[in-house]
Amino acid sequence: MAILVSGGAGYIGSHTVWELCEAGRDVVVADNLQTGFRASVHPKARFYRLDIRDRGALDVLFQAERIDGVIHFAASSQVGESMSDPLKYYDNNLHGTMVLLQAMVGHGVDKIVFSSTAATYGEPERVPILETDRTQPTNTYGETKLAMEHMMSWVSRAHGLRYVALRYFNACGAHPSGLIGEAHDPETHLIPIILQVPGGRREKLSLFGDDYPTPDGTCIRDYIHVSDLAQAHILALDYLMNGGENNVFNLGNGVGFSNKEVVEAARRVTGHLIPTVIAPRRAGDPARLVASSEKARSVLGWAPRYADLETIIATAWAWHKDHPNGYAK
Numbered sequence: 302m303a304i305l306v307s308g309g310a311g312y313i314g315s316h317t318v319w320e321l322c323e324a325g326r327d328v329v330v331a332d333n334l335q336t337g338f339r340a341s342v343h344p345k346a347r348f349y350r351l352d353i354r355d356r357g358a359l360d361v362l363f364q365a366e367r368i369d370g371v372i373h374f375a376a377s378s379q380v381g382e383s384m385s386d387p388l389k390y391y392d393n394n395l396h397g398t399m400v401l402l403q404a405m406v407g408h409g410v411d412k413i414v415f416s417s418t419a420a421t422y423g424e425p426e427r428v429p430i431l432e433t434d435r436t437q438p439t440n441t442y443g444e445t446k447l448a449m450e451h452m453m454s455w456v457s458r459a460h461g462l463r464y465v466a467l468r469y470f471n472a473c474g475a476h477p478s479g480l481i482g483e484a485h486d487p488e489t490h491l492i493p494i495i496l497q498v499p500g501g502r503r504e505k506l507s508l509f510g511d512d513y514p515t516p517d518g519t520c521i522r523d524y525i526h527v528s529d530l531a532q533a534h535i536l537a538l539d540y541l542m543n544g545g546e547n548n549v550f551n552l553g554n555g556v557g558f559s560n561k562e563v564v565e566a567a568r569r570v571t572g573h574l575i576p577t578v579i580a581p582r583r584a585g586d587p588a589r590l591v592a593s594s595e596k597a598r599s600v601l602g603w604a605p606r607y608a609d610l611e612t613i614i615a616t617a618w619a620w621h622k623d624h625p626n627g628y629a630k
């Protein structure tokens with residue numbers, strides 16, 4: 302029996318496929334390569350280039366493969382773009398999930414691990430954030446991810462499908478082998494943008510706002526290594542395989558770092574000065590996002606291996622130094 306990974310050529314998807322394959326699991330990847338890279342897919346995984354909104358293509362896959370469970374990453378994931386082109390997010394994320402779930406129900410596949418986000422919470426009421434805290438997204442991206450969680454819940458009631466939603470905080474870092482890593486176009490995330498400066502692709506970094514109600518005035522985030530996220534997906538899948546109930550888990554380190562602290566850590570790792578300028582706040586940025594991941598630790602037995610920010614940045618730096626232009630298309 303195989304695991305289907307939708308979006309398995311994307312950043313977090315490819316790292317999860319890597320861990321699954323290295324653990325000897327049988328893996329099938331479905332990805333339309335709109336933002337993913339064929340070169341990032343582990344050579345042992347069987348690859349289908351398809352769009353999950355294409356029910357016919359999904360039927361061919363489900364007929365050809367014996368799929369036991371699905372890990373679902375395929376989605377658009379840029380907060381800014383989700384505000385300028387919301388319908389793209391409803392189409393790719395919600396409609397895509399709907400067609401995938403229809404195909405799963407049609408082919409009797411009843412387990413799904415779902416890539417969700419801290420953006421489902423919006424501006425948090427308190428930190429660390431618990432899974433039971435208020436969900437009130439402040440952008441279309443978070444709104445569609447929350448609606449996808451709800452969709453799975455209703456489908457579960459009607460058809461007996463079981464799901465785990467994993468709400469990640471700030472995914473970062475690269476596989477310790479240096480073979481795969483982060484490659485977004487355009488890049489919007491803090492750590493890869495910082496590393497463009499020592500990488501010679503950017504002169505300086507703009508820090509978006511230094512007047513937040515935090516000790517140094519810059520936003521605080523909870524950075525979690527992509528390989529630790531990958532492990533959590535495997536644990537969540539095994540939890541469902543062992544009869545676990547529908548569930549939602551936060552995935553973070555539980556420690557917050559300010560944007561200035563992240564720059565400092567990157568200076569230490571790269572030995573580069575990394576000049577910064579203060580720029581206006583970016584719309585929709587909450588001041589402080591830190592996860593409580595106690596539930597994932599106790600229920601799934603998840604234990605992140607990369608708690609140290611410098612180690613995390615070092616893995617990202619190793620990847621970006623060797624792949625200044627990401628994957629060759």
Ligand code: UFG
Pocket residue numbers: 378380418419420442443470471472489490491492494506507508509510520521522560583586590
């Ligand atoms: N930042 C800068 N300069 C830059 C880029 C980012 O100062 O050039 C700042 C941002 O303003 C923010 C922090 O760095 O304060 C982190 O920004 P990222 O874009 O790296 O990450 P976010 O916290 O905005 O986003 C993450 C995930 C999203 C998810 C969101 C939930 O990447 O997928 O958390 O709020 F939706």
